[in-house]
Amino acid sequence: MVPRIALHFTWLLLAVCVHAGSLLLQNPRFTITSSTAAQLRADTLSLTEKPEPLKLEPSDTLKLTFQITEKSEGKGVQPHQTFLRFYDSVSGEEGIQPVRVTPGGKAKFELNMARPPASLPPTTDHPLEVSLILGSFVHEPTTFDLFDLYVPSSYTPVPHPDEAKFHKLPLIHHTFRPEQKLPPKFVSAIFAALVLSPWLVLLGLWSKIGVRVPHLFSPRIIPFTVLLGAFEALLCWYWVDLKLGQVLLYGGILAIPTIFAGKTALAATGEWRTGKN
Incomplete structure (x- = not known):
């Protein structure tokens, strides 16, 4: 109760x-x-x-x-x-x-x-x-x-200038260009020969003139020559596979010994021309 x-x-x-x-x-x-x-x-x-x-x-x-x-x-x-x-x-x-x-x-x-x-x-x-x-x-x-x-x-409100940005947009249809047609191999070979022809002319002229490089393989010259060849190889590698950032990095590393090797090669060349060595 x-x-x-x-x-x-x-x-x-x-x-x-x-x-x-x-x-x-x-x-x-x-x-x-x-x-x-x-x-x-x-x-x-x-x-x-x-x-x-x-x-x-x-x-x-x-x-x-x-x-x-x-x-x-x-x-x-x-x-x-x-x-x-x-x-x-x-x-x-x-x-x-x-x-x-x-x-x-x-x-x-x-x-x-x-x-x-x-x-x-x-x-x-x-x-x-x-x-x-x-x-x-x-x-x-x-x-x-x-x-x-x-x-x-x-009154009907004036539409905001950015109102259209919030409306539903039409569907985007991606269009791709057709693949680029490569020229015939014969035409490519002709233009490749034209690119290499200056080297053939240069070698032919050298054979006529008889250019002599007696100190090319000198211990004071060969490092500079090898480093220049390394730069050429780096550019070929860039054309085939490397990216620009990688080329700049490797080129900066190669530039340091190339500067000192070039300075040594120029000094040796000057001594040979003046007859000091």
């Missing part, structure tokens, strides 16, 4: 806490004024039944006032978040506008159609459903449906 009474007491206490945490909307009232401050329409809102749809002209202003109170004590409270939601049920567009609430729970909101807020969704000839959303860590979140609102149709 005692556990059953305790269970009922717990549920009763929970219901009291939930009841105490509810929020109410007191004295919600709207006023529509023209650009000359003339009052066009004013009324108190009913939370059980929507009024006739409100309509704003391009220069009208809508003023909305209300107070948020606790249901249990009736004193004004300040929710952590208070928003007005403008929703177009036809297009599905919506806009959320925050509302400032005082510590005493009083709030005032103005919608000037001469300077509409950026949060107002694109509008057509369909009404916007306006509702009030209250969020709090202490009280239950609450939503109040206030009224339907007709506003002037908005």
Whole structure:
């Protein structure tokens, strides 16, 4: 019997806490004024039944006032978040506008159609459903449906210059050029012979002149000659297989001994020409 009474007491206490945490909307009232401050329409809102749809002209202003109170004590409270939601049920567009609430729970909101807020969704000839959303860590979140609102149709927004970049692009089809046709081997052989012909002419002229290089295999000349041959071999290797970075690396390594060997070879050649050796 005692556990059953305790269970009922717990549920009763929970219901009291939930009841105490509810929020109410007191004295919600709207006023529509023209650009000359003339009052066009004013009324108190009913939370059980929507009024006739409100309509704003391009220069009208809508003023909305209300107070948020606790249901249990009736004193004004300040929710952590208070928003007005403008929703177009036809297009599905919506806009959320925050509302400032005082510590005493009083709030005032103005919608000037001469300077509409950026949060107002694109509008057509369909009404916007306006509702009030209250969020709090202490009280239950609450939503109040206030009224339907007709506003002037908005202009078509100017497309952003980068908008096209975010559209779906056409499928990319890769096209490859046909393989390059090689010339006949006979033509390649003719041009290869033309490239090698200067060497044949050079060797023929040397044979006629009788060029003599008596010191070519001298110990002071042969290192320089071998290193020059290594450079020629490196260039041939580059033409066949190596990459440019590798050629620069190997060429830089070969350049160091080539400089010293060339200096020695030039010094020896100078001595032979002057007859010092």
